[in-house]
Amino acid sequence: MSDLVFRNARLIDPASGYDDMGDLLVQYGKISQFGDVDAPDNVQEIEADGRILSPGLIDMRVVSSETRIDQTGNVAAAGGFTTIVIMPQTGSILDDTSKLDYLLRKGAEGSPINVYGAGALTHGLLGQAMTDIGLMGDAGALFFSNGDNPIANSRLMRRLLSYSSAFNALIASRPLDPDMSAGTCAHESDFSARLGLPGHPPTAERIIAERDIALAELTGGRLLIDMVSSREGAEVLRQAGRRDLEVYASVTINHLSLNELDIGEYRTFAKLDPPLREESDRKALLAAVNDGTIDVIVSSHDPRMAGEKRRPYTEAGAGAIGLETLLGAGLTLVDNEELDLMAMLRALTCNPAELLGLASGKLAEGAPADLVLIDPNAPWVVNPDHMTSRAKNTPFEGRRFIGRADMTVCGGDIVFDRLGA
Secondary structure (H helix, E strand, O other): OOOEEEEEEEEEEOOOOEEEEEEEEEEOOEEEEEEOOOOOOOOEEEEOOOOEEEEOEEEEEEOOOHHHHHHHHHHHHHOOEEEEEEOOOOOOOOOOHHHHHHHHHHHHHHOOOEEEEOEEOEHHHOOOOEOOHHHHHHHOOOOEEOOOOOOOOHHHHHHHHHHHHOOOOEEEEOOOOHHHHOOOOEEOOHHHHHHOOOEEOOHHHHHHHHHHHHHHHHHOOEEEEOOOOOHHHHHHHHHHHHOOOOEEEEEEHHHHHOOHHHHOOOOHHHOOOOOOOOHHHHHHHHHHHHOOOOOEEEOOEOOOOHHHHOOOOOOOOOOEOOOOOHHHHHHHHHHOOOOOHHHHHHHHOHHHHHHHOOOOOOOOOOOEOOEEEEEEEEEEEOOHHHOOOOOOOOOOOOOEEEEEEEEEEEOOEEEEEOOOO
C-alpha cells in the first residue's frame, strides 16, 4: 500500500452531491483530504487530467463459484468495481455459516477487491426450509436472497420477513410468479409471438412485487425487489415509496440499455432472466432510476460457457457477463441524455453501500480509499476477445460505448490501471 494523490480530477461524491474540480490524497488506505490538497513529499502523483474520480463501484449481484473468486475480482476491478456481493447460487449454495466463511476467506486471499456474500434464504434454495439468517448475518452475509428462485409460498415469505426484521436484515425477493413464468424464455408480446417463443408476462412480476411489499408492510421487514424489469414493476415501487416503506429495488444495466428487439434473430447472448422487455419498459426503468424510485443498478454478472449459449433459443441458458460492460453502458446512456450521471453513480456507490451497511461508497475524509478514475469521453467497441472475463457471453457484443474505467483503487492499492501510472 502506497500513498497517492490524484491531481486535477473532477471529484464526484454522489452521497453529498459534491461535484467539483480538485485533488484527492490517499494515505494509509483511506481518503485523507480532497479539494485543495497539499500533499507530502514522496507521494505517488496521478494526473487525472479532468477525468472523473468517484467512489469505487459496488455490485450487489454477481454470480461466481468460490474457485473463481480471484478471476472474478480481476474482472470486476477492470470494470471499476471495488466491492462485489456473490449471490448464494455458487458452486456450493451459501446456506450455512461454514460455506459463507469459505467464500469470504477465498475472497480475502485471492481477490484484489472486496468480496462479500449474500446468504441463502432457504436451504438448497428450494423455497422450503428457512436458513438461520441471524447466524449467517453474524458470519458476514450482507443480505439474503433465494438466488434466481422466487419464494412461491406466501406464508414462508411472511415468516422470512418477520424473522429478519429482528436482525434488521435485508431480504431480496425475485418478483416472479413461478406458475405464470414457467416454461417461458422471452417477454410476452407480439414480437415474441412472431418468433414463436413462449412469453413471460410483466404481470407475473407485478403480482409478486405487490405481495412482498404488502408482507414487508405487515412485518416491518426490509425488502429489496431484485431486478425489476417492467413498467408495471416500476409503478408498484413508486406506489410503495408514497407509503414510506422500507422497500428498495434494483435493476440490471441490461434492462436499462436493451429491449426485446435486441434478441434479433434468436440471439441467445441476449437471453436473460428476467427477459428483455419493450422499449416503453426500458424508458420507465430509466425514469425510475433518475427519480430515485429504483435505488441500485447491478450487472447481474452471470458467466456462461459457450456450450450453454450456442443452443436453440428455448434451450439456451439465461445470463450474461456484465462487470466489464456496466460502466460503459451506463455512461453511454448518460451521453445520450437518458440517464442522469449523479443518479447513475448514486445507484452504483452510496445507495448500495447504505443498504449493505458499508463504510465505502463516498468521498469523505477517513472513508476507505475505494475509488475509480473514469474517462467519460473514451470511445470503445465491446469485443469479448479483448475482455478480462474468460466467459464471453455479452449481449453488448459489437456495441459502441463511450466512457470506461481507467484506474481502480481498493483500500489504497491500485488494482487496475489502464494508464500505466
